[in-house]
Amino acid sequence: MGRSPCCEKAHTNKGAWTKEEDQRLVNYIRLHGEGCWRSLPTSAGLLRCGKSCRLRWINYLRPDLKRGNFTEDEDELIIKLHSLLGNKWSLIAARLPGRTDNEIKNYWNTHIKRKLISRGLDPQNHRPFDSTAATPTASAIAITSLDFRKNTSNSTVPSKILPSQSLVPLQNNQLNSIYKFKTESLEEGNCSSSTTEETQEYFRKEQNKPVLDLELSIGLPMTRTDQKTESVWPELRTVKPPTQAAPRMCLCWQLGFQNKAGEFCSNCRSTTAFYSYC
DNA sequence: AAATCACTCAACCGCTATAAG
């Protein structure tokens, strides 16, 4: 015995919403608030499933939605956040007030991917395309061929490609899921041998900008299990915080700008090599 | 003017984690 079904799927509308449906949904939520999507369609007199109502409200009808084009600042923030979070659109949207995950996802696929490719960067990993290693990802190739096919002779994709930061698995087989980035020359800014002037200029500009720091840290007190695990996998020491730094559970999501000295703001000073605590 | 192409974005689909019965 489980729950009863959320709606009569045979009697629900699909496709584009009408103005009347929108109005009904808005009126209902104004009166009763969000939530309980299961019962909402019946209560609001809508022939839609709750899932569809929720999506329509979140992505289109919510009054706090920001309309209009994305600004340059928003573009850059999305790029930064995507480089840190990947395709976690809801997390990215949480950092852009008034924007929805769906909107950002669409914008990414239609604009930003192209923008990164034009900078010579792989949109999947934000690293320069590597002509010697594998190749750009399939999606990047698809976009490149799709979007520049009308202008191949004048493509903005750099013809030469940067050596990339490579993703190196740690030695221990038991730690295959833990990776570290082997940072090559980009940090020192000597990525010059195989870049176009445009790409070099981009990195010069990027290095002069304040560093956006987005750090999600979840730490748990060291338990007996941890200690036992550590004895089996001593390499975990390299990725775990010092035991004394985690006397209690800590959850800290930090968004901020570092100054030139690499320090965080006074409210978010880093106390260890691994974590920052607010 | 008509046909075709390219792009955008709202909406749907399928999946997972969690809650409810």
Added chain:
DNA sequence: ACTTATAGCGGTTGAGTGATT
């Protein structure tokens, strides 16, 4: 303990629209 629905997410689709041929 198990089954089933819900909420929420990311990926994909396709209708609508504007640009190009």
